[in-house]
Amino acid sequence: MTAPAALLLLVFHYIPTLGNIVAFKDYDQWSGDTAVEAILNSPWIGFTNFAELFRDSQFWDALRNTLAITTFQLVFFFPLPIALAILLNSVVSRRLRSFIQTVVYLPHFFSWVLVVTFFVQMLGGAGLLAQTLRDNGVQPWDVMTDPDVFIVLVSTESLWKDVGWGTIVFLAALTAIDQSLYEAAASDGANRWRRLWHVTLPGLRPVVILLLILQLGNSLSVGFEQFILQRDAVGRQAAEVLDTYVYYLGLVTQDYGVGAAAGLFKAAIGLVLILIANRLAHRFGEQGVFVRS
Template identity: 55%
Template structure:
């Protein structure tokens, strides 16, 4: 039987339909139409102006010999002299290397673990088991780094639970929290316990947006559990993975301050020195270090911006939208 073709009814008088002309609205028309939405954004704009844009404008002191004890207009411009002093500082390069090591380790170890936990939780059928496990894994995210470091000292310190347990069985005392060689492994455990649950929640939200009928159709066609995960689950959350990966790459030089400052005396500053602690000790605690600290912060911001743009460009080349749509 031949397929039936349907067509739209002709216009009145038998004349063909004319294409509809969409006129572009002017700026004044859009303002009159969207003024309620613009008013709703005013509090957010005010907050950004006070707490972000105004402080960011003070990055200019990175190019000045700035002193808070004299008027702003009397501070002379010195160009890139503070950046030259920053790169020649003997403590800067070790801090930068440590920062990159910690950031790459966190990106390579904790980020995939959050995806794995989300996939495991998504496959659990029991709602009660899922909610209990989700609460247990997600709860440490709300703990401060003081509490996290204290818990690990009580567990893996010289007088911790594991050390006393090994002494009871005739073994040697264990002190992981004071060993510089094992600090990377210790930091990985701390990151995993504190931050993996937060990433799991985000990926679970992305998994909930996948249409369940896709799994049903794949199961009817004989696809195994691994096939369904590879061809449905992972492609379904790939945009979220790319977006979070780009954002995390942009903050790769900001690995935190509290975690390393709290363990500085135990394992030594050579092991825990990162850019945030470098700025604290070399600029804030020193006299007239405002310009050097601002230069270090501006360096972090520029590198982060370049990394975000590069990662977003790679995402566009791979067919993903990234953090903004390609024009």
Template identity: 40%
Template sequence: MSTPQNLEASSPAGGQATGTLSDGAAAVAIARTSRGAYPQRSWRKTLRRDWQLYSLLVLPLIFLLIFRYMPMAGNVIAFRRFRPGSSIFGDEWVGLRYVELFINDAKFWEVFQNTLILGALGLLIVFPLPIILALLLNEVRRIWFKRLVQTISYLPHFMSIVIVAGMVFQIFSVQGTINQVITAVGGDAVNFMQRADWFRTIYISSEVWQTVGWGTILYLAALTTIDQQLYEASRIDGANRWKQTWHITLPGIRPTMVTLLVLNIGTFMAVGFEKVLLLYNPLTYPTADVISTYLYRVGILSSNFSYATAIGLFESLIGLTLILSANAISRRLVGTSLW
């Protein structure tokens, strides 16, 4: 699951804030209607007045320009021939050659499918679990016990992916815990990490282990905002705890659920690249290889930069489309929007 993020800043609702310091609303109105000389003069005034504030923006803006926007522009090599060592924007236009190349690449469609399956499994299994855990925690009356469960279940979130991968290798290894249990009940040890048919199970379980506890935080926060009088009123009406959960608690946290769902759909295509990279091996490629790992091998290990960039661009565009459409749908259906 993705980290819950604050997206309020992108709100276009605050679009009025283009005015200058002291001129107030009237000046804003003028600036908006007459886009002639006035705004220019007022920019100079603004700069003279606020130059120190603007100077604070300089370094971060340079950073964003170089390390965020330059690579975005660098995607142009998906349509240009690129030679390592020459311009990072490529040498000459080749049109859609690399796009055609990957569309006709059977291997690409295989990893595309794997990506969709892992993403869908994550959405179906990993996404609802924090909600359930938060609801269970909400029913705990002993504060010390609740706090204990929270403290312990947050812990995996702080572990490096490398550590998590190391633990997965140990627990699923031939002499690891899972196989100890299997042999204890009379089964044969399975070499889980080398078996393509087990990869998805292992990947999803490690995701559950690492993210579910931490994922409860926003739901628990949302639960505290539900008006307690609703519960009292429903109790007088004879609703039991289950009915209260269904009719009060769940609707109460619905905006949080929708927001996190939208965010999760937005990161759907970017399924844990680093984790897959650590956990997979050529034997498990048939199920484990996803778009990002494929383009890593094609691009960086085999130096087909343009080809890999075309795939990466395709992936990013799908991601952007997904989050925009998920947001539009959620705004229409439940009135919750990220921005």
């Protein structure tokens, strides 16, 4: 059953990872009949591509935007699936709980094209909100083209799309908590909030720490399609992130060496963040992603 997933990772992840060698070469796509021959025939230049990358002011703009967006989403978005899972778990009616879960899960299956289109129709200059404000004599504010609130906009889009899907793991973790702990706490006089603080949250802590570690490891990959769709509307200064920077530099301008260097730099930083977060998890007595040898 795991063979298709393993094959998918092998073909589309591990084999292409070997192409990171381009970051250390002066890659010339015409130096061979195939991509492999072109890579092998291209001369080694060491860390020259990385030096060129770090001299590019657009790279630092993209890195700054990426870190700002991922920090904002980590602080304001990461706790929401936990809160939603706790609220759903407290709904007594199974039918009502299933209905709410279906409603909040559904946007996860929408493409980013559809999600961005929905927000444009609602919040854009010609959208429903703007038309309603004009009808009432109020000058509308086009949120979709304002670079000053772009970080809030993309976080809201991600929240609407994925907050329901993010509750699945936490709902499963809630069902694994021993119900006798709640009964013992209630018999000791603990109210609902104290049971939440002393039973529910400690029961969720291992899952929260694990997902937080994975989130930190993926923190520099805030998304590609969502940003490429809105980049022209708000401008490069606000919407350029590392994923779009690698795309424009590596594929559009065909500067493959520097583009590969940017991608490799992002992966290396993600690995370092995972190792640091995993070490902190061990300090707090949790297993983390992997145990210490």
